[in-house]
Amino acid sequence: MFRALHIRNYRLWATGAIVSNTGTWMQRVAQDWLVLTQLTDNSGVAVGLTTALQFAPVLLLAPWAGAVTDRFDRRKVLITTQLLSGLLGLVLGLLVVTGQAQLWMVYSMAAALGVVAAVDGPARQAFVSELVPVEYLPNAVGLNSASFNAGRLIGPGVAGLLIHWFSTGPVFLINAASFVAVVFSLTRMNRSELKTQERPARGNRSARAGVSYVRSHPEIALIMTIVGFVAMIGLNSQITTALMARLVFHKGAGEYGLLGSVMAIGSLGGALLAARRERPTVRLVIGAAAAFGIFAILSALMPTYWLYALMLIPVGLSALTMMTAANTTVQLATSPAMRGRVMALYMAILMGGTPIGSPLIGWVGEEFGARWTVLVGGIGTLLVAVAAAVYLQRSPSLQAAVAAAGAGPAVKLPVASERAGVTGTPESAAVARKEATRETAAAQVTDAA
Numbered sequence: 001m002f003r004a005l006h007i008r009n010y011r012l013w014a015t016g017a018i019v020s021n022t023g024t025w026m027q028r029v030a031q032d033w034l035v036l037t038q039l040t041d042n043s044g045v046a047v048g049l050t051t052a053l054q055f056a057p058v059l060l061l062a063p064w065a066g067a068v069t070d071r072f073d074r075r076k077v078l079i080t081t082q083l084l085s086g087l088l089g090l091v092l093g094l095l096v097v098t099g100q101a102q103l104w105m106v107y108s109m110a111a112a113l114g115v116v117a118a119v120d121g122p123a124r125q126a127f128v129s130e131l132v133p134v135e136y137l138p139n140a141v142g143l144n145s146a147s148f149n150a151g152r153l154i155g156p157g158v159a160g161l162l163i164h165w166f167s168t169g170p171v172f173l174i175n176a177a178s179f180v181a182v183v184f185s186l187t188r189m190n191r192s193e194l195k196t197q198e199r200p201a202r203g204n205r206s207a208r209a210g211v212s213y214v215r216s217h218p219e220i221a222l223i224m225t226i227v228g229f230v231a232m233i234g235l236n237s238q239i240t241t242a243l244m245a246r247l248v249f250h251k252g253a254g255e256y257g258l259l260g261s262v263m264a265i266g267s268l269g270g271a272l273l274a275a276r277r278e279r280p281t282v283r284l285v286i287g288a289a290a291a292f293g294i295f296a297i298l299s300a301l302m303p304t305y306w307l308y309a310l311m312l313i314p315v316g317l318s319a320l321t322m323m324t325a326a327n328t329t330v331q332l333a334t335s336p337a338m339r340g341r342v343m344a345l346y347m348a349i350l351m352g353g354t355p356i357g358s359p360l361i362g363w364v365g366e367e368f369g370a371r372w373t374v375l376v377g378g379i380g381t382l383l384v385a386v387a388a389a390v391y392l393q394r395s396p397s398l399q400a401a402v403a404a405a406g407a408g409p410a411v412k413l414p415v416a417s418e419r420a421g422v423t424g425t426p427e428s429a430a431v432a433r434k435e436a437t438r439e440t441a442a443a444q445v446t447d448a449a
Contacts, residue, residue, distance in 0.1 A: 021151025023178025066344025160257020
């Protein structure tokens with residue numbers, strides 16, 4: 001379960017990441033509570049708009065962010081993004097502490113953080129492949145998710161207590177300080193032990209190559225479609241838990257923060273199970289999405305606060321299983337030279353669905369009640385999973401691509417991408433043979449169909 005931690009550089013990364021992740025989750029809780037209770041009169045739309053502004057740049061800047069991630073040293077890119085994120089957190093914290101914060105300022109800071117996150121996200125995802133050998137990548141991705149959700153487990157609870165004792169301002173300042181841990185870990189790494197970053201061929205560094213690559217890999221395209229729809233309608237727990245805690249169960253900041261921590265128990269369990277899994281599959285992504293939809297529907301029907309909190313454990317478990325399986329499958333199916341741009345598209349779809357869905361979810365909460373914000377997400381996610389399963393069952397070429405994707409990591413680009421000018425060096429002859437088998441199998445099935 002923890003084999004990637006045997007590598008020193010990865011240990012440094014994981015240590016800094018868990019500190020930063022905890023601070024990030026603390027700020028997310030504080031930001032939503034600040035908007036919901038201090039700057040507005042329990043406005044779900046305002047909370048949704050804040051979330052949308054924070055995640056919209058991830059969607060809009062994905063092409064540019066992916067090109068930056070593939071072209072420049074990812075370690076240096078991450079140092080820059082972490083310093084900028086810390087600076088923005090510090091400014092927002094000082095505005096809140098001094099009583100100068102206004103709603104438009106929070107909107108502006110959320111948008112600025114989104115711009116930084118647009119570059120940080122794909123760089124962070126792709127950098128893991130430089131820290132560990134390819135056979136350790138599923139484990140490393142699973143442990144990354146465990147670190148993220150350990151922060152999610154600790155952060156909301158701590159934030160709730162700090163908000164109760166001192167208000168929201170100090171929470172933003174603590175988050176600003178947490179980015180120092182990541183910068184320290186990045187500067188302490190042994191650069192000679194990092195895997196050489198494969199550069200894209202000259203003249204083929206644009207995001208269009210990434211889009212073409214995804215289109216030539218139907219299993220990646222299917223995963224991104226599922227993740228995009230679920231992110232848009234289902235993964236809005238920042239809004240839904242705040243509305244449920246405040247408007248349905250009439251609880252305060254401490255109980256709201258506790259809901260995030262309880263949900264993270266399931267998420268952490270899902271991440272640790274993912275770390276043990278040798279090779280995730282597309283079918284696992286579909287199954288986990290269906291389970292998430294079912295558990296979300298059940299949670300919306302819970303009559304008491306504690307039953308709702310208890311139901312968030314399987315909600316978190318299934319959601320994290322889906323996201324980790326999707327992340328790992330996409331990374332393993334992508335050539336190293338294209339990984340930055342493909343992961344930028346993946347992050348844009350995962351995070352970019354939120355600005356589309358969160359204002360809608362906020363409006364549903366105001367018009368029909370907080371429970372419907374959860375019901376809409378659960379029912380929509382279940383329908384998406386069923387549609388994906390039916391499509392997979394009826395598409396022989398997609399079945400061949402999915403079956404071949406489970407054979408091993410992709411290290412050689414398909415012929416269509418090679419013609420576009422993207423090159424990749426196979427990491428072993430065995431893996432190259434598996435990729436060749438994949439293309440042959442897909443062609444045979446297509447011809448038979």
